[in-house]
Amino acid sequence: MNTSRNMKSLLVAFILLFALLASYLVYVVDLYGDYWFASPYNTRVTTQKSRVVAGDVRDRNGTLLASSDADGARVYPNDKTLCLAVAHILGDNGGQTLGAQARFARYLLGFDAQLDARLEELLSGEKRRGSDVYLSIDAKLCEYAYERLDGGRGAIVVMNYKTGEILASTAAPSFDLSKMDRFASGEYTPEEGSLVNRVTMGRYTPGSTFKLVTAIAALRYLPNATERTFRCTGCLAFDEKTGKLVGDASKALDEDGGARDGYALLRDFDGEVHGEVTLEEAFAVSCNNAFAQIALELGAGKIKAVAEELGLGGEFVFNEIIAYSGSYDGGDTDFELAWSGVGQHTDIMTPMHMCLITCAVANGGVAMEPKLLYETASPGEGARGALASEAYKTLLKGNEADFLKKCMRLTVEDGTGKKAQIEGYTVCGKTGTAEVSARADVTPHAWFTGFIDDAEHPYAICVVIENGGGGGAVAAPVAASVLEKAIELLD
Amino acid sequence: MNRIRHVSVASVLCAVLVFIAACFILLAFSGGRFDGAALLFGLLLCLLIIAEYISLLWIAPHADRILFILIAFLTSLGMAVQYRMGAESALHQLLMALIGGAALCVAAAVMKRPAILRVMSIPFALTSLLILVALLFVGKESGGARNWISVGGFLFQPSEFVKVALIAVLAGAMTRGLTVKKLIPAILFTLGVAALLVLQRDLGAAMLVAGVFLILFYAATGKLGATFLGLAAGGAGAYAGYLAFDHVKARVGAWLDPWATYSTSGYQIAQGLMAIASGGLWGEGLGLGSPGLIPAYRTDYVFAVICEEFGIVFGIGVIAVYALVVVRGVMIALASEDRFSSLCAFGCASLVAVQTFIIIGGVIKLIPLTGITMPFVSYGGSSLIAFMTVVGILQGVAARNGAELEKKLREAAP
Numbered sequence: 024m025n026t027s028r029n030m031k032s033l034l035v036a037f038i039l040l041f042a043l044l045a046s047y048l049v050y051v052v053d054l055y056g057d058y059w060f061a062s063p064y065n066t067r068v069t070t071q072k073s074r075v076v077a078g079d080v081r082d083r084n085g086t087l088l089a090s091s092d093a094d095g096a097r098v099y100p101n102d103k104t105l106c107l108a109v110a111h112i113l114g115d116n117g118g119q120t121l122g123a124q125a126r127f128a129r130y131l132l133g134f135d136a137q138l139d140a141r142l143e144e145l146l147s148g149e150k151r152r153g154s155d156v157y158l159s160i161d162a163k164l165c166e167y168a169y170e171r172l173d174g175g176r177g178a179i180v181v182m183n184y185k186t187g188e189i190l191a192s193t194a195a196p197s198f199d200l201s202k203m204d205r206f207a208s209g210e211y212t213p214e215e216g217s218l219v220n221r222v223t224m225g226r227y228t229p230g231s232t233f234k235l236v237t238a239i240a241a242l243r244y245l246p247n248a249t250e251r252t253f254r255c256t257g258c259l260a261f262d263e264k265t266g267k268l269v270g271d272a273s274k275a276l277d278e279d280g281g282a283r284d285g286y287a288l289l290r291d292f293d294g295e296v297h298g299e300v301t302l303e304e305a306f307a308v309s310c311n312n313a314f315a316q317i318a319l320e321l322g323a324g325k326i327k328a329v330a331e332e333l334g335l336g337g338e339f340v341f342n343e344i345i346a347y348s349g350s351y352d353g354g355d356t357d358f359e360l361a362w363s364g365v366g367q368h369t370d371i372m373t374p375m376h377m378c379l380i381t382c383a384v385a386n387g388g389v390a391m392e393p394k395l396l397y398e399t400a401s402p403g404e405g406a407r408g409a410l411a412s413e414a415y416k417t418l419l420k421g422n423e424a425d426f427l428k429k430c431m432r433l434t435v436e437d438g439t440g441k442k443a444q445i446e447g448y449t450v451c452g453k454t455g456t457a458e459v460s461a462r463a464d465v466t467p468h469a470w471f472t473g474f475i476d477d478a479e480h481p482y483a484i485c486v487v488i489e490n491g492g493g494g495g496a497v498a499a500p501v502a503a504s505v506l507e508k509a510i511e512l513l514d
Numbered sequence: 515m516n517r518i519r520h521v522s523v524a525s526v527l528c529a530v531l532v533f534i535a536a537c538f539i540l541l542a543f544s545g546g547r548f549d550g551a552a553l554l555f556g557l558l559l560c561l562l563i564i565a566e567y568i569s570l571l572w573i574a575p576h577a578d579r580i581l582f583i584l585i586a587f588l589t590s591l592g593m594a595v596q597y598r599m600g601a602e603s604a605l606h607q608l609l610m611a612l613i614g615g616a617a618l619c620v621a622a623a624v625m626k627r628p629a630i631l632r633v634m635s636i637p638f639a640l641t642s643l644l645i646l647v648a649l650l651f652v653g654k655e656s657g658g659a660r661n662w663i664s665v666g667g668f669l670f671q672p673s674e675f676v677k678v679a680l681i682a683v684l685a686g687a688m689t690r691g692l693t694v695k696k697l698i699p700a701i702l703f704t705l706g707v708a709a710l711l712v713l714q715r716d717l718g719a720a721m722l723v724a725g726v727f728l729i730l731f732y733a734a735t736g737k738l739g740a741t742f743l744g745l746a747a748g749g750a751g752a753y754a755g756y757l758a759f760d761h762v763k764a765r766v767g768a769w770l771d772p773w774a775t776y777s778t779s780g781y782q783i784a785q786g787l788m789a790i791a792s793g794g795l796w797g798e799g800l801g802l803g804s805p806g807l808i809p810a811y812r813t814d815y816v817f818a819v820i821c822e823e824f825g826i827v828f829g830i831g832v833i834a835v836y837a838l839v840v841v842r843g844v845m846i847a848l849a850s851e852d853r854f855s856s857l858c859a860f861g862c863a864s865l866v867a868v869q870t871f872i873i874i875g876g877v878i879k880l881i882p883l884t885g886i887t888m889p890f891v892s893y894g895g896s897s898l899i900a901f902m903t904v905v906g907i908l909q910g911v912a913a914r915n916g917a918e919l920e921k922k923l924r925e926a927a928p
Contacts, residue, residue, distance in 0.1 A: 026733060026736075026856065026857075027848050029733045029734075029735075029736045030733050030844055030847055030848055030856075030860055031844075031848070033729060033732065033733055033844075033860075033864070037837070037840050037867040038837055038840075038841070040867065040871050041833055041836065041837035041840070041867075041870075041871070042837075044833050044871060044874050044875060044878070044880065045830045045834070047875075047878060047880045048790075048821075048829060048830060048833075051878060051879065051880075052826055055787075055791070056791040058791075059784075059787045059788050059791035059792075060791040062788055064773075064776060064784060064785075065788040065791075066807060067792050067804050067807070134792075134794070
């Protein structure tokens with residue numbers, strides 16, 4: 024019964040509790056503070072709008088994207104296409120869509136101002152002006168990408184994989200920024216689903232682009248993954264009831280090559296048969312059969328573990344953008360597991376997430392933190408550069424990134440992604456054709472994710488065209504043309 | 515030569531007075547027009563603190579000066595924030611501080627003869643239970659908890675005082691003996707109080723009572739196994755509460771993701787987080803933020819208000835001040851040779867530590883939010899007076915420690 028010793032150890036515990044409080048406070052505000060501040064629920068931002076004239080938003084070249092008129096109302100450029108192209112990344116002024124204007128309200132509304140500026144405002148009673156914000160995007164490139172979506176639905180994002188800068192981001196359908204202040208009252212009704220930024224929040228079935236993830240899992244967990252071969256017979260058969268793999272697929276086929284009653288099939292695109300293939304070849308020709316076998320061999324647990332390391336099923340906490348992550352669950356049966364390995368089943372990806380993984384492949388395994396803020400300029404103090412680029416996370420080991428780069432190069436040189444070739448540059452990529460309905464008359468989503476392997480032009484891209492058709496036929500040429508435009512504009 | 519000389523803290527006290535002056539001068543000039551009442555209020559507050567200082571040292575010459583300063587700072591901070599949120603309620607709070615000051619002095623005087631409190635512990639226990647049972651029938655509901663009672667037009671929250679009584683009761687029981695048999699009444703009493711508090715939906719107070727009991731139990735017995743057993747039982751009880759009560763489920767849901775439940779239970783937490791984030795490192799400045807948007811800004815959420823207007827750096831400073839209060843309290847307990855006084859003082863320090871942790875942790879989303887006050891700062895007479903009594907007990911024990919030491923010195927002198 025040593026009371027004083029007990030009391031002393033409890034005192035240590037108390038002090039630790041207080042230290043926990045203080046360090047958690049610092050940690051959580053550092054991590055989430057900007058999110059909380061920029062929340063559309065934070066009416067302080069709205070109040071500040073009546074006291075401060077919001078600064079301009081411009082792109083990296085100084086092209087004006089949003090400014091305030093004499094009465095403090097928000098005005099946008101006259102170029103209609105430009106406005107539609109950047110609507111999502113810019114976001115409305117009221118924070119109803121979470122774009123740059125909400126994200127960087129701290130600067131635009133002068134919350135970053137020094138004390139003397141605030142005091143001056145207090146004493147003079149005049150309206151203060153917030154800082155101007157320059158975004159890392161190139162407005163012309165966004166406009167070009169938007170036009171390439173050609174009135175359809177979809178998303179395109181271009182990033183610099185060395186710095187993490189977002190160079191272009193566009194989503195269609197889009198909405199009219201200038202009318203968003205009449206949205207809440209119901210006077211303006213944007214096209215259905217157009218407020219969603221499909222780049223960061225479009226939860227799409229990834230189709231074959233997901234083979235990137237399966238391939239990484241194979242590299243990590245299949246012995247001799249790079250040397251061994253897989254046999255593609257064009258078709259795997261499963262018992263329809265139990266979902267179990269049937270060893271002999273021919274049993275399940277009827278005379279016309281269709282499935283007999285009681286069986287379900289996993290086939291390759293257009294009924295191709297690839298024969299004996301290596302992992303690299305299977306990747307380049309996007310062999311469903313081989314990747315389904317890999318998934319079955321690995322089991323759902325290992326793929327899920329790799330998917331989680333790549334951020335699927337997690338929560339992205341980026342400093343400058345809000346993005347949803349993808350998700351993966353291997354299903355309960357062989358059938359579901361096989362499909363999940365080729366990017367179907369319940370697999371989900373956002374274009375931004377896919378682009379991030381692509382960036383990691385291009386950048387030796389390190390994904391850079393996505394950056395949208397180029398610089399800020401406050402009225403009193405002039406331009407201030409944005410924070411330096413920093414690594415978000417090392418997603419892949421160097422040798423894994425090198426191998427995948429080889430696979431992606433082969434895909435564009437001699438595989439499904441040939442239409443993504445650009446003369447004079449080495450393009451690496453992966454196509455995807457995502458089945459989104461069991462009905463045959465619903466055209467699949469076309470995907471392409473890839474990058475230019477060039478230190479001078481380190482651009483990565485992800486394209487999704489909803490119900491566009493085949494990834495190689497539809498998305499790859501769009502990606503090539505946008506990358507070419509990027510080289511032209513950013514040089 | 516056989517007297518203890520205490521370090522002079524008058525200069526530090528002056529710093530607190532300067533802090534008060536700075537706050538209230540700022541408040542007088544903010545809002546576009548001069549508010550003379552703010553200056554008067556600040557002056558009254560200064561006078562109150564000086565008067566408290568003088569009378570405490572008169573009653574208890576060996577009172578802990580550093581503890582006094584820390585408490586004076588917290589109380590002044592509370593007053594400045596309360597005045598900024600509304601002059602009328604601040605005036606009410608100032609009156610409560612006056613009563614609290616008196617309570618402090620009385621408690622200090624009583625604690626110089628700890629036998630009085632020891633004898634009183636059984637009537638205290640019975641009264642506490644009686645009041646809590648009565649609350650079930652005549653209690654007024656406010657903020658989801660049925661724990662208010664109206665006496666002569668004033669609303670009281672008896673659970674605040676029950677916490678103080680609990681310390682005396684537990685310290686008394688643990689002085690009498692430490693065998694399980696002898697501790698059973700104390701255990702039953704704690705369980706009864708906690709159960710009654712749960713029935714009144716005052717979950718924070720129930721958690722606090724259980725926590726203080728376990729801490730005191732460990733301090734007195736050193737039985738780690740039994741303490742963890744109690745902790746596990748408390749955890750099981752909390753889980754049962756989670757399963758049984760929808761409002762507990764809602765609280766936990768709001769804690770996990772306040773934004774998903776923004777329109778309902780998550781509103782308060784989300785508002786608090788936005789306030790803290792808006793203040794940034796150095797705050798928006800006293801009077802320049804919009805803390806009025808946060809529900810319960812005067813009481814439970816006063817820490818979010820402080821972070822918004824004074825900044826996170828200042829907020830961490832406030833946490834540090836609480837830590838120092840606890841350190842001083844435990845040092846007083848350690849210096850006492852009377853077991854009952856020592857346990858009482860330790861219980862008081864634990865109460866401050868646990869309550870501060872629960873409320874600040876809830877506001878910054880470290881733990882699920884339960885509605886209790888932030889000691890010395892939150893609006894609310896019952897809480898302020900109860901905590902002033904707690905400080906009074908600590909000061910009384912400190913005074914007696916000093917007197918004992920002085921006596922020893924005198925005996926040792928040739």
